[in-house]
Each structure stands twice: as C-alpha cells, then as structure tokens.
Amino acid sequence: MSASTSPIVGKLDWTVTPYTDLLHQVNSSTIVGAGAASVLVLGAVAGGAVLTWMRWWGPLYRNWLTSADAKKIGIMYIALALVMLARGIIEGFVMRAHQATALGTLTEPESGLVAPDHFAQLFSTHGTIMIFFVAMPLLIGLINFVLPQQLGARDMAFPVLNQVSLGLTAAGAGLVMISLLIGKFGTGGWTMYPPYTGIQYSPGEGVDYWLWAILISGMGSTLTGMNFAVTIFKSRAPGMNFMRMPLFCWTSLCVAIMLIYAMPALTVSSAMLALDRYAGFHFFTNEAGGNMMNYANIFWMFGHPEVYILILPAFGVFSEISSTFSGKKLYGYTSLVIASMSIAVISFTVWLHHFFTMGQSAGVNIAFGIATMIIGIPTGVKIYDWMATLWRGRVRITAPIVYLTGFFLLFVIGGLSGIILANPSIDYQVHNSTFLVAHFHNVIIPGVLYGMLAGIHYWFPKAFGFRLDERWGRRTALLFVGGFVFTFMPLYVLGLMGMPRRSPTFQNPDFLPWMYVASFGAVLMLGALASLVWTFWTSYRNRAALAVPGGDPWNGATLEWSTPAPVPKWTFARIPEVKARDDWGETKRAGDPWKAPEGYDDIEMPADTPHGLLIAGAAFALGFAMVWHIWWLAALGFLAIPALLAWRGMKVIEPRIIPAAEVEEADRRFRATVASLAPATRADEESERNRGRPDLAEFAG
Amino acid sequence: MTKSNTGMVDPQESAAKELKTYALGFAASVLLTGVAFAAAISDLPAVWKVGIICLAALLQIVAHLRNFLHLSFSGGQSREDLLLVLFSVTLLAIMAGGTWYIMADLGGRMHEKGMMPHEASP
Ligand code: HEM
Ligand SMILES: [Cu+2]
Numbered sequence: 001m002s003a004s005t006s007p008i009v010g011k012l013d014w015t016v017t018p019y020t021d022l023l024h025q026v027n028s029s030t031i032v033g034a035g036a037a038s039v040l041v042l043g044a045v046a047g048g049a050v051l052t053w054m055r056w057w058g059p060l061y062r063n064w065l066t067s068a069d070a071k072k073i074g075i076m077y078i079a080l081a082l083v084m085l086a087r088g089i090i091e092g093f094v095m096r097a098h099q100a101t102a103l104g105t106l107t108e109p110e111s112g113l114v115a116p117d118h119f120a121q122l123f124s125t126h127g128t129i130m131i132f133f134v135a136m137p138l139l140i141g142l143i144n145f146v147l148p149q150q151l152g153a154r155d156m157a158f159p160v161l162n163q164v165s166l167g168l169t170a171a172g173a174g175l176v177m178i179s180l181l182i183g184k185f186g187t188g189g190w191t192m193y194p195p196y197t198g199i200q201y202s203p204g205e206g207v208d209y210w211l212w213a214i215l216i217s218g219m220g221s222t223l224t225g226m227n228f229a230v231t232i233f234k235s236r237a238p239g240m241n242f243m244r245m246p247l248f249c250w251t252s253l254c255v256a257i258m259l260i261y262a263m264p265a266l267t268v269s270s271a272m273l274a275l276d277r278y279a280g281f282h283f284f285t286n287e288a289g290g291n292m293m294n295y296a297n298i299f300w301m302f303g304h305p306e307v308y309i310l311i312l313p314a315f316g317v318f319s320e321i322s323s324t325f326s327g328k329k330l331y332g333y334t335s336l337v338i339a340s341m342s343i344a345v346i347s348f349t350v351w352l353h354h355f356f357t358m359g360q361s362a363g364v365n366i367a368f369g370i371a372t373m374i375i376g377i378p379t380g381v382k383i384y385d386w387m388a389t390l391w392r393g394r395v396r397i398t399a400p401i402v403y404l405t406g407f408f409l410l411f412v413i414g415g416l417s418g419i420i421l422a423n424p425s426i427d428y429q430v431h432n433s434t435f436l437v438a439h440f441h442n443v444i445i446p447g448v449l450y451g452m453l454a455g456i457h458y459w460f461p462k463a464f465g466f467r468l469d470e471r472w473g474r475r476t477a478l479l480f481v482g483g484f485v486f487t488f489m490p491l492y493v494l495g496l497m498g499m500p501r502r503s504p505t506f507q508n509p510d511f512l513p514w515m516y517v518a519s520f521g522a523v524l525m526l527g528a529l530a531s532l533v534w535t536f537w538t539s540y541r542n543r544a545a546l547a548v549p550g551g552d553p554w555n556g557a558t559l560e561w562s563t564p565a566p567v568p569k570w571t572f573a574r575i576p577e578v579k580a581r582d583d584w585g586e587t588k589r590a591g592d593p594w595k596a597p598e599g600y601d602d603i604e605m606p607a608d609t610p611h612g613l614l615i616a617g618a619a620f621a622l623g624f625a626m627v628w629h630i631w632w633l634a635a636l637g638f639l640a641i642p643a644l645l646a647w648r649g650m651k652v653i654e655p656r657i658i659p660a661a662e663v664e665e666a667d668r669r670f671r672a673t674v675a676s677l678a679p680a681t682r683a684d685e686e687s688e689r690n691r692g693r694p695d696l697a698e699f700a701g
Numbered sequence: 702m703t704k705s706n707t708g709m710v711d712p713q714e715s716a717a718k719e720l721k722t723y724a725l726g727f728a729a730s731v732l733l734t735g736v737a738f739a740a741a742i743s744d745l746p747a748v749w750k751v752g753i754i755c756l757a758a759l760l761q762i763v764a765h766l767r768n769f770l771h772l773s774f775s776g777g778q779s780r781e782d783l784l785l786v787l788f789s790v791t792l793l794a795i796m797a798g799g800t801w802y803i804m805a806d807l808g809g810r811m812h813e814k815g816m817m818p819h820e821a822s823p
Binding site for chain 2: 297
C-alpha cells in the first residue's frame with residue numbers, strides 16, 4: 001500500500017494484489033493467497049464466458065436480476081449463499097490443513113501452511129462469510145420463497161424493497177469477495193473487536209472491508225425484516241388467521257421481529273467503529289474517554305439475537321418436514337408457537353454470556369447466566385414436539401429426514417455444551433478455547449446448515465419442477481453428518497486440553513492426533529460440498545424422470561403444495577379462502593382438492609425494474625471507494641442512492657397486468673395435467689411414478 | 702386484522718391532508734435537531750446539555766412515529782399500534798437498561814469517576 005492518497009484512485013496501486021506478495025517471496029502462504037485470488041478471477045471470467053457463449057446475459061437480466069418476484073429473489077439469495085458456502089468450506093479446510101501442520105517449537109514457533117497473518121484473515125473471512133453471507137442469505141432466501149406461498153399471498157408486501165435488500169446483501173458479499181484480489185481483509189475475527197481493530201493497531205483497508213460489508217448488508221437485512229413483518233401482518237389470505245399459519249410462518253415472524261430490533265445494534269456498533277477509524281472519534285479507543293468494552297456490549301446485543309435469527313427458520317423447516325414425511329399432523333402446534341415466540345423475546349436478554357470474562361461482577365454474570373439457561377427450555381420443548389410428531393408415523397427416510405436425524409443427535413449435544421458454557425465459572429475455564437469453537441459449530445452446522453439444506457431439498461421441486469435425486473441427497477446429508485463429527489468433536493477435547501481458538505500455531509505435540517482427526521473431518525466436509533454440487537447437477541440431467549408437474553410430490557398439507565411445480569409467477573390462480581390450519585390437507589380430506597375455482601380475475605403483479613440492481617451498484621461503489629479512500633467515487637455512490645430513490649418516486653409506474661384469460665388457460669392446463677397423472681403412493685415417492693400427484697387415500701396427517 | 706390490506710392510502714383522506722402531516726413532521730424534526738445542536742454548542746452545564754438532547758431525541762421519535770409512520774391510538778389500528786409500541790419499548794428498555802447495568806458495573810469496578818458503582822468500592 002502506498003503512503004500517500006491519490007485524488008483519483010485513493011490508496012489503490014499495483015502492489016495491493018496477492019501476486020505482489022508471491023513475487024516478493026514464494027512460500028506456501030503466498031501461493032495459497034495468489035491461488036485463491038486466481039480462483040476468483042478465473043471463476044468470474046469463466047462465468048462471464050459461459051453467459052456470453054450461451055447468450056444468457058439477456059435472460060439473466062430480464063428474468064432474474066430485474067425481477068421483483070419474491071420467489072425468484074429467494075432463489076437468487078440461495079444461489080449467492082451456496083457460492084459463498086463453497087468459499088467458506090474451502091477456507092475451513094485450509095485452516096484445518098494449516099493447524100495440522102502448525103506444531104511449532106519454542107525456538108521456532110512459526111510453522112504451518114500459511115503465515116500467521118494469513119491465518120487470521122482466513123478465520124475472519126470464514127466467520128464473516130459463514131454468518132452474514134451464507135447463513136443469512138440461506139434463511140432469508142428460503143423465507144422469501146416459502147413465506148408468501150404458505151400465507152396464500154402473491155408476493156411480499158414490498159416487492160421492490162425486497163429487491164433492494166437482495167442487492168445490498170450481494171454488494172456486501174461482493175466486497176468480501178473482492179478483498180481476495182484487491183488488498184487484504186481484516187484480521188480481527190468475525191467480531192472485529194476494538195481497540196485492536198481501531199486505526200492505531202489496524203491501519204489499512206482490512207477492517208474497513210469488514211465494516212462496509214457489514215454496514216451495507218446489515219441495512220439490507222433490516223429492510224428484509226420489515227418486509228417479512230408487514231407481509232405476515234397484512235398479506236395473509238382471507239381466513240388465514242394467526243393460529244392457522246404453518247409453523248414456518250411463525251418462525252419467520254420471529255425472525256422478522258428479531259431482524260428489526262437486533263440488526264440496528266450491529267449497524268450502530270459498526271458505524272461507531274467507522275467513525276473512530278475515519279473521523280478521529282474516540283468511542284472505543286484506549287484514550288480520550290473511549291471505552292472498548294461498550295463495543296462488545298453493543299455488538300452482542302445484536303450477536304445473540306442473531307444466533308436465534310439463524311436457528312429459528314431451521315426450526316420452522318424441521319416442523320414442516322417432520323410432519324410431512326411422517327404423514328402426521330404436527331404434534332403440539334400451540335406449544336411450538338409459544339416456544340418460538342418465547343425464544344424470540346428471551347434471546348434479547350442474554351447477550352452478556354459472550355463476554356462473561358470481561359470483568360463485570362459475579363452478580364451481573366449470574367443474572368445473564370440464568371437467563372441463558374432458561375432459553376434452553378423452549379428449545380427442549382421443540383425437540384420433544386418433533387420427536388412426538390415422528391412417533392408412530394410412517395416415516396420415509398428421505399434426505400430431509402436424514403438431516404433431521406443428524407440434527408436431533410448433534411444439535412442436542414451442541415445445545416448441552418451451550419448450557420455448560422452458560423455457567424460463568426465454567427466459562428472462565430474454557431472461554432476463547434476450541435471448546436467454544438466446537439460448541440458454536442455444533443449448533444450452527446446441525447441447526448442452520450442441515451435445516452436450510454433440508455428445506456432446499458424439500459421445496460426444490462416447487463421452484464424448478466423436478467425433485468432432487470434422493471440417493472445423492474442422502475449421501476450428501478450423511479457426509480455432512482460424518483464430516484461434522486470428525487471435524488468438531490476433537491475440538492471439544494482440544495479445548496479442554498487448553499488449546500486457544502484462533503491459534504496460528506501451538507507447541508504441545510499431544511494436540512497433533514486430534515488435529516489429524518479434525519483434518520480428516522474437513523476432507524469429509526469438502527466431499528459433502530462436492531456431493532451437494534453433484535446432487536444438483538445429476539438431478540438437473542435427470543429432470544425429465546424427476547419431474548413432478550402435479551406439484552405435490554410429498555403429499556403435503558400446507559398451501560404451497562396446491563399449486564403447479566414449477567410454481568407460476570402469480571403463484572395462485574385465485575387467492576385461496578383458508579378454512580383450517582393445514583388447509584390443503586383439509587381440502588384433500590374433504591374430497592376433490594384439484595377442483596377448478598369458480599372464476600378468474602386479472603392479476604396485478606409488480607413490474608420488473610432495475611431499481612435494486614442500481615442501488616446495489618451504488619452501494620458497492622460507495623463501500624469500495626470508502627475502503628480505498630477514493631473520495632469522489634464515495635460521494636458519487638452516496639448521492640446516487642437518494643437520487644435513485646427520488647427518481648423512482650417521481651416516475652409513474654404501471655404494474656404488470658396478467659389477463660384473466662391467460663391465468664385461466666394455464667390453470668386449466670395444470671388441472672388437466674393433474675387429472676391425467678396416476679396417483680403415487682408414499683412407498684413410490686422416490687420412484688419415477690411420483691409425478692407430483694399423491695394418493696389421497698393415504699392422506700392422514 | 703385478518704382483512705387483507707391493499708397498502709393504498711385511504712381515498713377519503715385527501716392528499717392535501719397527507720401532505721400537511723408530512724410537512725408538519727418535517728418541520729418539527731428539523732426544529733428538534735436544531736435544538737439538539739444548539740444545546741451542544743451552548744455553554745450550559747453538561748447535565749443540562751445531555752438532558753435537552755435526550756428530550757429532543759425522544760420528541761423527535763414521537764414526531765416520526767405520528768407524522769411519518771401514521772401511528773395513532775385512536776381509529777381502526779389502535780390496538781395493534783399500542784401493542785407495537787409496548788413491545789418496542791420493552792425491547793429497547795431491555796437493551797438500554799442492560800447496557801446501563803453492565804457498563805455501570807464495569808465502570809464501578811474500574812473506580813471510574815462519575816459512574817454509579819454497582820458494588821460498594823472496597
Ligand atoms: C463446513 C466445514 C467448516 C469447517 C471445516 C470450519 C472450520 C473452522 C475453523 C478451523 C475455524 C477457526 C477456529 C479457531 O479460531 O481456532 C472456524 C471458525 C468459525 N466458523 Fe467455521 N467451519 C466450518 C463451517 C462453518 C459454518 C457452516 C459456519 C456458520 C454458518 C461457521 C462459522 C464460523 C465462525 C463464526 C467462526 C469464528 C471466526 C472467528 O474466530 O472470528 N463455520 N471454522
Ligand atoms: Cu449468545
């Protein structure tokens with residue numbers, strides 16, 4: 001990085017790429033760095049080439065990037081998350097490979113695959129990516145796709161705002177991605193605690209990359225929360241009162257509330273840190289009245305609700321699949337609703353357990369420790385409810401059920417290690433050790449990752465019209481379960497042996513065997529990732545055999561299964577009149593569920609618009625320019641956003657009208673298709689006989 | 702609550718009235734922001750400054766909720782609006798009160814001046 005700032009390109013110059021480091025010194029660390037940058041560049045070039053070659057730029061722009069359809073926005077969120085997941089898992093693997101070779105000696109402490117500073121960047125980007133750009137877009141994407149369909153709504157309450165949220169999230173992800181090639185990422189972990197991340201100890205662009213990625217994408221998540229909440233309150237189908245909503249909608253409501261109230265805390269703490277770094281403020285500095293402990297306080301005011309934001313949608317998914325794949329009604333609906341809402345509220349009262357060791361008195365620690373243990377109760381209630389749902393059902397061992405089983409076995413262990421950590425006196429022993437790393441991966445992977453992958457498997461046919469290959473789906477799930485056990489169980493042991501987290505090196509040879517086991521697990525995780533990709537690919541090639549035009553491949557009970565697969569852009573030809581909880585199931589029980597509606601009306605849909613794309617571009621330019629001190633571009637990006645809003649505000653925008661005749665034609669064709677299909681029994685669910693029309697005689701749940 | 706909402710402004714409510722509400726809210730917000738800045742620049746004692754700024758902030762929140770977000774305690778939505786306000790206040794009280802509790806305790810343990818120590822100093 002150059003010492004002076006140019007008015008045109010800010011602090012950018014030719015020495016910021018990892019290739020310079022490679023030319024400077026060739027070792028495994030610089031090779032890994034340059035290799036990662038090359039993967040990014042080659043990936044972008046290859047992606048562009050494929051789009052050009054196949055002439056897909058136009059369709060991509062018209063059908064996806066400018067679409068305000070919540071279903072498509074949801075799919076784009078998930079696609080973004082899966083790309084970022086690939087990077088996150090590979091980084092996890094590199095870190096495990098590093099630590100397996102990082103046994104140093106007292107005289108020569110530094111060893112291993114990558115340099116200490118590079119290792120610090122790895123865990124910082126890995127953590128940031130996994131939380132903000134994998135877990136969040138996965139769940140927000142899934143909610144976007146599923147929620148309106150389950151509520152009987154055509155779209156989100158604010159379709160264009162939804163597009164903007166996606167754009168902001170993608171802009172943040174883009175900033176993290178580009179830090180591979182241009183400059184370096186921060187080294188302060190995913191929490192970026194000052195004073196280490198203050199300007200005095202971390203000059204340079206690294207922390208700023210994190211700050212702007214978080215500020216921009218955090219804004220998107222706050223807006224998403226509002227969108228979800230308004231949708232649930234205002235756009236439910238007639239008759240869909242609260243206690244008739246499927247459980248996934250309830251957990252979405254909890255997520256919405258928590259996004260609205262928790263995300264601003266993150267925005268505030270990041271903005272304060274940005275002011276410290278850019279404008280000479282002293283919120284978190286050591287001198288001039290700053291207090292860095294308040295950063296930890298505000299950050300975790302967001303951070304703890306965040307972990308429940310991550311887990312609750314997975315709880316929603318598990319509620320849906322445990323009921324569908326056992327052919328039974330969900331056990332204890334009301335208790336699940338109460339438990340979800342309790343979790344949402346209690347999760348705002350426990351944040352101090354992330355800094356028990358910061359020095360406050362025992363009384364404060366105990367208060368928050370007890371609050372933390374209380375939150376285990378509603379979670380326990382849920383686990384029992386799902387087990388009771390499966391109890392004596394005819395459970396089909398589909399891929400989602402494999403994930404559910406893995407979740408049962410592993411999540412309970414992770415939850416219990418959480419209750420252990422909630423005891424301040426124990427936390428004093430194991431905090432900041434790999435015991436903690438094992439704990440949070442133990443809840444996040446079986447909870448969030450399995451839950452979201454199960455959900456993707458479950459709703460995939462609704463989105464694309466064909467099922468995912470069950471055999472490969474199960475293999476993927478088993479690999480993720482096995483991979484988890486081998487990667488993270490050893491970390492509990494290592495933590496108890498005294499290994500600190502975020503260690504670039506260690507001197508105790510007793511750690512090594514466990515390191516090897518963990519590395520083997522990381523290989524399995526890579527295998528799971530490959531298997532996941534292969535599942536999509538092989539299912540795509542077999543899409544004709546796996547097609548389910550009937551739209552109800554799992555004999556489901558909620559509204560989204562009443563429509564064709566793939567679901568048309570207007571979702572429902574006519575907004576359903578909801579008469580019961582699990583309305584589609586009740587309709588099946590009552591007789592002919594595929595009866596055509598009495599009449600059809602014109603449907604009003606939001607018009608396509610590049611608005612979200614433009615705002616995302618402006619936000620990305622703003623973030624990138626601020627990171628590199630390119631002030632003119634920053635001003636431009638900053639002013640472009642209100643200008644775009646004003647411009648759209650002043651334009652007359654006509655919605656797109658889909659004429660009743662077109663809807664009627666499509667709907668009649670769908671009903672004729674269903675009538676022509678042979679009903680498939682549940683035993684045939686995985687075979688080609690499953691065309692999406694289930695055997696109603698078997699419907700009990 | 703179950704009736705579907707088209708998200709449209711009530712046609713009975715004339716655009717002029719809408720506009721007036723917004724303009725009022727805007728004027729009030731600008732004024733209250735000005736008051737806060739004036740207080741910061743003035744040479745009042747610090748306690749007064751902080752008090753005035755907090756009061757102006759609270760009033761501005763009320764102005765935003767009333768004039769921009771159409772919150773009202775009378776009319777069709779009053780029950781929901783009341784619940785929403787109570788819920789928000791509860792969560793904010795947890796966050797603000799919790800912060801006070803934690804930071805005051807930490808300050809006390811560091812013998813910071815001007816803070817209220819949670820425990821008597823030794
Ligand atoms: C799939 C395989 C994964 C592997 C092999 C892996 C591996 C690792 C490793 C080695 C670390 C550093 C531990 C240390 O500090 O000593 C780490 C940290 C972390 N991981 Fe993972 N991880 C995986 C998946 C995930 C997932 C799915 C998430 C969340 C959705 C996640 C979130 C985090 C976070 C938040 C950190 C902390 C970063 C920090 O210290 O600031 N990881 N992981
Ligand atoms: Cu927590």
